[in-house]
Amino acid sequence: MTIEEGEFVAIMGPSGSGKSTLLNMIGVLDRADDGKIVADGHDLLLEKDLSDFRSEIIGFVFQLHNLLPMLSSLENVELPTYELKVSSSERGKRALELLKKVGLEDKAEFSPNKLSGGEKQRVAVARALVNHPPIILADEPTGSLDSDNSQKILKLLKDLHKEENITLIITTHDLSVAKQAGRIVNILDGKVVET
Ligand SMILES: Nc1ncnc2c1ncn2[C@@H]1O[C@H](COP(=O)(O)OP(=O)(O)O)[C@@H](O)[C@H]1O
């Protein structure tokens, strides 16, 4: 399948159909051992060192936020910037701006343990954005949230997609979430069945 620059695509499919595997391969958290995946001009099976691609091109939002509890919210958002040449003042500035954007500047110093599920996921979205990646991959970003918080996270992602022309690829079980995408791709047993 082809996903165009600036598209918002929802990947749907039953549990075990390969949604996470697909996102993990695009985000090079996992390497495919066969086939072909090209993203932003990079051949993800052939290129050996994709660490720059991973930190500059891809922002990843996990289903279970994956924040580090020993760091503050602000420090969690700052983490991906250590992969790039970013000064410490710029790092702090960017992270705080993003926490503002997700409505959590007043909780910058809080440990993620002290945040609600929806707030944790908003910090995770801020972290995914801190290196200004053109592609955001979000694996069931609303999967562990109530409908109110799901809507908030979705609106946040949708606004970013619109305002900054970010390519947004999310996986979801929830048709009401998927319907807000420009296109829905259904997969079953690792194959696209309908788009
Ligand atoms: N690295 C891997 N190598 C081989 N098989 C995998 C790997 N990761 C996941 N799988 C298998 O691929 C299938 C799809 O899993 P997954 O992508 O997690 O599905 P989903 O996210 O749609 O629930 C499952 O059967 C899973 O066990």
Ligand SMILES: [Mg+2]
């Ligand atoms: Mg999954």
